[in-house]
Amino acid sequence: MHSEGKRRIWRWLPCLFAVIILSWFVLPSLTDDKKPTDVGGTSYDQLAPVLLGKETFDAVLKKDKADKNGVMDRQKKLLADRYDFTPRPDKKLTMSRGKAIQVGPTVKLPKDLSWDKLAGMSSDDIRDKGLFPLGFLPLPHPKHDVGGMLFPQMEIKLLPRLERFDLDFDLPEEFLPEFPPAIFLTTRPDLGDVSQGKVVTVENFQEIFQGILNAKDLEGMRLLVTQFPQQQFNATADRKTVNAQGMQGVACFDCHVNGHTSAATHLVGDIRPQSHRRRIDTPSLRGVNIQRLFGSQRALKSIEDFTEFEQRAAYFDGDHLTAAAKGINPLERGSQVHFMAEVQELLDFPPALGLGLDGKLDAKKFADDTPEMKGQKLFFGKAQCATCHPAPFYTDNLMHDLKVERFYKTQTINGLVATAQGPIKTFTLRGIKESPPYFHDGRLPTLEDTVEFFNLILELKLDADEKKALVAFMRQL
Numbered sequence: 001m002h003s004e005g006k007r008r009i010w011r012w013l014p015c016l017f018a019v020i021i022l023s024w025f026v027l028p029s030l031t032d033d034k035k036p037t038d039v040g041g042t043s044y045d046q047l048a049p050v051l052l053g054k055e056t057f058d059a060v061l062k063k064d065k066a067d068k069n070g071v072m073d074r075q076k077k078l079l080a081d082r083y084d085f086t087p088r089p090d091k092k093l094t095m096s097r098g099k100a101i102q103v104g105p106t107v108k109l110p111k112d113l114s115w116d117k118l119a120g121m122s123s124d125d126i127r128d129k130g131l132f133p134l135g136f137l138p139l140p141h142p143k144h145d146v147g148g149m150l151f152p153q154m155e156i157k158l159l160p161r162l163e164r165f166d167l168d169f170d171l172p173e174e175f176l177p178e179f180p181p182a183i184f185l186t187t188r189p190d191l192g193d194v195s196q197g198k199v200v201t202v203e204n205f206q207e208i209f210q211g212i213l214n215a216k217d218l219e220g221m222r223l224l225v226t227q228f229p230q231q232q233f234n235a236t237a238d239r240k241t242v243n244a245q246g247m248q249g250v251a252c253f254d255c256h257v258n259g260h261t262s263a264a265t266h267l268v269g270d271i272r273p274q275s276h277r278r279r280i281d282t283p284s285l286r287g288v289n290i291q292r293l294f295g296s297q298r299a300l301k302s303i304e305d306f307t308e309f310e311q312r313a314a315y316f317d318g319d320h321l322t323a324a325a326k327g328i329n330p331l332e333r334g335s336q337v338h339f340m341a342e343v344q345e346l347l348d349f350p351p352a353l354g355l356g357l358d359g360k361l362d363a364k365k366f367a368d369d370t371p372e373m374k375g376q377k378l379f380f381g382k383a384q385c386a387t388c389h390p391a392p393f394y395t396d397n398l399m400h401d402l403k404v405e406r407f408y409k410t411q412t413i414n415g416l417v418a419t420a421q422g423p424i425k426t427f428t429l430r431g432i433k434e435s436p437p438y439f440h441d442g443r444l445p446t447l448e449d450t451v452e453f454f455n456l457i458l459e460l461k462l463d464a465d466e467k468k469a470l471v472a473f474m475r476q477l
Contacts (some may be wrong), residue, residue, distance in 0.1 A: 024211030048238040049327050057237035064166035064240070075142040075170045078414055082135040083445060084108060087174045093475055096350045099476070102436070104446030106175075107135030107453075116463075119456050123406040132407040136453055137418050139443040141279045144171045144415030147267035147317070148232040148240065149250060154179045155262045158199060161245035163253060164232060171263065175436050175445040177284075181260035184348040186289065188212055192351075200258050201225050202251070217346065220339030224252045225435060226330040230315040236326050249329075252310065252340070255282040256263045259347040261435060265442065269318030270298060275417045281442035283427060284435050289345045292397040293425045296440045299399060304341045308333065349430040356474040359392020361476060376472025377468055384458055384472070394429035394477060402457055435477045447471045 049055040081087070089100035109118065110131045118131065126132050141147050143166065151162040152169045154176070182193035183200070196208055202225045209221055227233075227249040232240040235247045255264040261284045267277040280296060293299045294306035308331055316323035331337045354372070356362040366373045379385045388396050401423040410419040424440050438444040444453055451470050455462045462470070 035412070048259070048322075050237040051322070053436070057239075059163060059164075060104050060237075061242070068168075070164055071166070072168055072170070073144050073412060076138075078140070082133075082137075085175065085445070087172075089174075090281065093433065095178045096182040097178050097180075099434055100174070102175055102446050104448030105452050106445045107133050107214060107449050108131055113293075115455075118177050119459070119461060126407050127409060130409075135443060135449065136404075136456070137408060137411075137413060137443070138416060138421065139279050139409055139441045140414040140416035141265065141267055142276075143167055144267075144279075145274060146272070147277060148262060149230065149255065149256065149266050151264045152176055152179075153261055155254075155257065159201075159254070161241070161243045161248075162250070163243065163246070164240040165242055166240050169265075171437060171442065171445070176263040177261055177434055177436065179257065179262055181258045181262075181434070182350060183258045184258075184286070184350055185212070185346050186348045187346055189348065189351075195258055200253055202227075209419055212342070213315075213346075216339055217343050218341035220341070223331075223336055223340050224343060227251050227254075228311060228315070229327040231322065231326070234326040238322075245261070250315075252307075256285045259285045259344065261285075263442065264435065266314075267317070268296065269316070275412065275415060276419070277416075278421065279416070279441040281437060284431070285344050285347050287349045287393065287428055287430055288347060291395065291428065293399065296424050297422060299425065302341075303344050304333070307331070307340050307344070308337050324372060349428075350427045350434060352430065352477055355392075359394070363472070367448050371469045371472035372476050373473075374466075375469035375471070378462070379471050379473055382466070383454075383460055383462060383470055385454075388426045389429050394432075396425045397426065399425050401424035405459060407457070429474060429477050432477055447474055 038304060050060055065247055083106045085106060087100075087104040090103050093101050095101060097357065105115075107147065109115065113131065118126070120318050121131070142150065143461075146166070148164075150164065150167055150169055151159075152171075152173065154173050156163045180195060180197065180199040183195040185191070185194060191212070194208065194212060198208065200221070202207055202222065205221050205225050206218065209218060212220065218308055227245075228251070229235065229249040233246050233248075233250050239247065241247060253259065253268070255262065261282040262418060264282045266280050266282070268280050269277075270278045278296070283296075288294075291303075292301065294303060295299070295309070298309075300306045300309060311329055311331055312323070316326065316328065320328075322350070330338070352362055361376050362375055388398070388400055390428055403420070405420040408418065410417065412418070427440075432438075433447070436445060438447070438450045439453070444450045448467070451462070451467045454460070455467065
């Protein structure tokens with residue numbers, strides 16, 4: 001028996017050693033509470049302590065309110081360092097319903113530099129000397145470590161349910177789209193703006209669209225203005241609202257107001273860790289019928305895909321576990337997604353009275369020596385804009401990587417890691433004067449800022465008159 005016992009021990013010794021070795025490697029990973037590195041990080045890092053029972057809503061509410069002024073002061077300082085937001089409205093041109101268009105550039109230059117001098121430098125010089133204008137760097141969310149849907153104050157005044165207790169919107173109202181925006185339909189161009197000067201909501205969509213849309217499209221519109229649970233607006237303890245209506249969620253048309261945009265902001269849901277997620281400026285839905293890519297980097301192939309994806313993923317930061325905990329509303333493809341998509345496909349660009357049938361300027365209305373016609377020549381020539389933004393809809397429906405990181409060193413800005421950002425879809429320029437701020441994250445407040453940005457990035461060497469002509473042309477689109 002004694003010998004047999006020894007043999008048993010020797011037979012089990014390899015297994016014992018294996019258990020010890022596995023424990024050596026596995027146990028620390030189960031107990032280590034260190035923060036994930038930039039290339040690590042769980043896909044489920046949005047699961048909040050309040051959902052796990054480790055915190056209470058009252059404790060989070062109290063802390064967020066106490067921190068709010070400090071968070072907003074930090075963001076205001078960042079914006080003040082980047083931009084001069086002194087209103088300079090255009091004296092002639094307005095948006096469809098009369099809001100003034102602001103004239104830039106607003107981006108501040110480094111000391112002792114002019115735009116021409118900066119454009120004459122190489123990307124290596126600009127990067128190594130730290131001369132890339134701060135306003136050209138990626139723009140962080142006001143509270144980047146938390147992120148989430150954030151709505152402008154002008155919208156919250158009308159819809160108090162959209163207010164967050166931890167944050168206010170950061171960009172000035174003068175540099176945002178008009179509110180409420182006009183609505184144009186591909187099926188009824190004879191009616192012009194059908195919005196009646198109202199924000200379309202679940203309370204009034206019937207009176208606005210009855211007799212204009214058919215029954216199926218009215219149902220699609222109802223779904224687009226119906227609130228559904230979302231990451232910050234829901235009925236769980238993990239929310240950023242104390243408004244009872246806000247706890248019901250948000251509607252598609254809360255961000256895409258009237259099928260356009262209020263410039264509400266968010267963070268893309270498809271990147272981890274949190275510090276690498278991009279701020280996203282809500283794009284307009286006008287003219288989605290001519291678009292073939294949806295999502296700034298996801299490149300979804302249909303508006304149906306995007307509509308379904310938004311509620312299943314983007315509403316909850318790309319985390320299906322949190323979505324399940326907060327009451328996700330899965331949309332049925334045939335009788336809901338399809339109806340919603342069909343309505344979106346009816347949303348038209350605003351009329352561009354200066355354009356001809358080919359989408360270019362009508363030569364009967366603009367002489368060769370006008371700024372607009374000179375700008376068009378530049379747009380399709382020296383400025384290279386038409387490479388990605390060809391007529392008539394001024395998008396190539398592709399994605400492009402501008403490699404803006406050539407001009408700056410990787411750095412962390414208020415919680416955002418500003419580094420290489422990869423390819424971004426080409427957004428249409430039709431109706432562009434009505435969609436400030438510009439670029440995918442809203443870092444460029446005016447069209448003048450946008451022209452200066454691309455003049456530098458593409459090394460175009462445009463002079464001051466050429467830049468003004470380009471802006472004049474784009475305001476006709």
